[in-house]
Amino acid sequence: MAVHGAHEAGPAEPRVAGIKDVAALAGVSLGTVSNVLNRPDRVSPRTRAKVEAAMAELRFVRNESARQLRAGRSRVLGYVMLDGSNPFFTDVAAGVEDAADEGDLSLFLCNSDNRAERESAYLSRLEQQRVQGVLITPVDPDAAVLDEIALRGTPVVIVDRTRTAATHCSVAVDDVHGGMIAVQHLVERGHERIAFIGSPATSGQVRDRREGALRALAEAGLGPDHLVDLTTAGLTVADGRNAGARLAGLPAPARPTAAFCVNDLLALGLLQTCVSLHLRVPDDLAIVGYDDIDFAAAAAVPLTSVRQPRRQLGRTAAELLLQETADPHHEHQQVVFTPELVVRASTHAAG
Structure with missing residues (x-):
């Protein structure tokens, strides 16, 4: 007789092996398994091999959440970047990751998209996750929330920005010098x-x-009137294209013969407009960018750019953060790197 609506039982959910299962299979104490996980140097090679074989057989995966509960702190760093679409910040993040990896830590990446409310939300989530520390390129380096997080016990290091007061470690570049060498070159x-x-x-x-x-x-x-401000809404390639159209629309006697863009994305957009309007770079317009992202050298006309040590910025910031988490007597440091000019085909002698 057929019974309609009856269902065969599906396969049982796989049971997750725990530390007790490993100890039982290996024939050792719970303390020995814990030492293999956390202090392997305290366990003899023979015993460690038995425990590791049991872990492999049981497909044991360490419960990092339980460890975090016991320690009150995770093995994760958080980096809140300002603009995830800008390759500069992904290069900085790669430097952070280098240092985190060497410290056997994971890295959580957050993109504030240059929005204070989004930045604040990410900072709250990272704090709730009990990350070891936070690296941030902030919308406002002097925002009170950065002080509040540190006072509650989560170290904060500021990346690619400086604060008015030396209340946190920070890693930045001397941007006044960068602006000088760009315009001196022109x-x-x-x-x-x-x-x-x-x-x-x-x-x-x-x-x-x-x-x-x-x-x-x-x-x-030369007086300040020799610098023609073309203010953009943002710092994207599209903003650079729009600035290029405005520049090209200026009367010839008033039109600048060179442009200094505050980042490479703007410079690439400006270059695109020049190409579309048949303006020759550098003959009709010389262009200097800033950051020296990889796309600068690969542009149709390779861009002269002010180079920042992007990866080193991130690594240094992460190293300062790890020092602060390990040393209660840590003193805050403000590290400032000196940028350099990389000259390429987008600039040359005028006339």
Whole structure:
């Protein structure tokens, strides 16, 4: 007789092996298994091999969550980057990952997308996950939330930014110097009217790079009116294209012969507009970018750019964070790297 609606029982859910199962199979104590997991140097090679064989047979996977509960802290670092679409920040993250990997730690990447509310949400989640520490390229380096997290016990290191007060470790680049060497290079090639292409000077980096540009002009005996501000809404390739269209629309006598872009994405967008409008680079317009991302050298006209040590920035920041987590007497350090100019085909002598 057929019974409609009856179902055969499916396979039983696989049982997850625990530390007790490993100990029983290997014929050792729970403490010995714990030592193999956490302090293998305390266990003889013969016993360790027995325990590892039992783990393999049982398909044992360490329960990191339980370990985290006991320790009150995970083996994870968090990095809140400012703009995940910018290769500069992914290169910085690679440097963080290098240091984390050497410390047997995992890395959690978060993208604030330059939005303070999103940044705050990520910081809250990382703190709730009890990460060992947080690295952040903040929307506002002086935001109070960075102090609050540190006071609650989660170390914070600021990446590619500096704070007004030395309350945290930070790793950054001397952007005033970077702006100076970019515009000095253009002035040396005979350019006297230079476009400064970047977002509004709400960012300390944009302000510093512009300040460096003005200093270079002053050293050459040129006034601030020789720097033509073309303010962009953001720092993307599309923003660079829009700035290029505005520059090309200026009357010829007022049009700059060179442009200093505050990052390479803007410079690449500007270059695209020049190509589409049949403006020759560098004959009609010389271009200098900033960051020296890999795409700068690979552009249709390879870009002259101010190089930042992107990967080293990330590694150094992570090393400072790990020092702080390990040493209760750690003193905050503010590390500042000096950028360098990499000259390529997008600039040459004017005229």
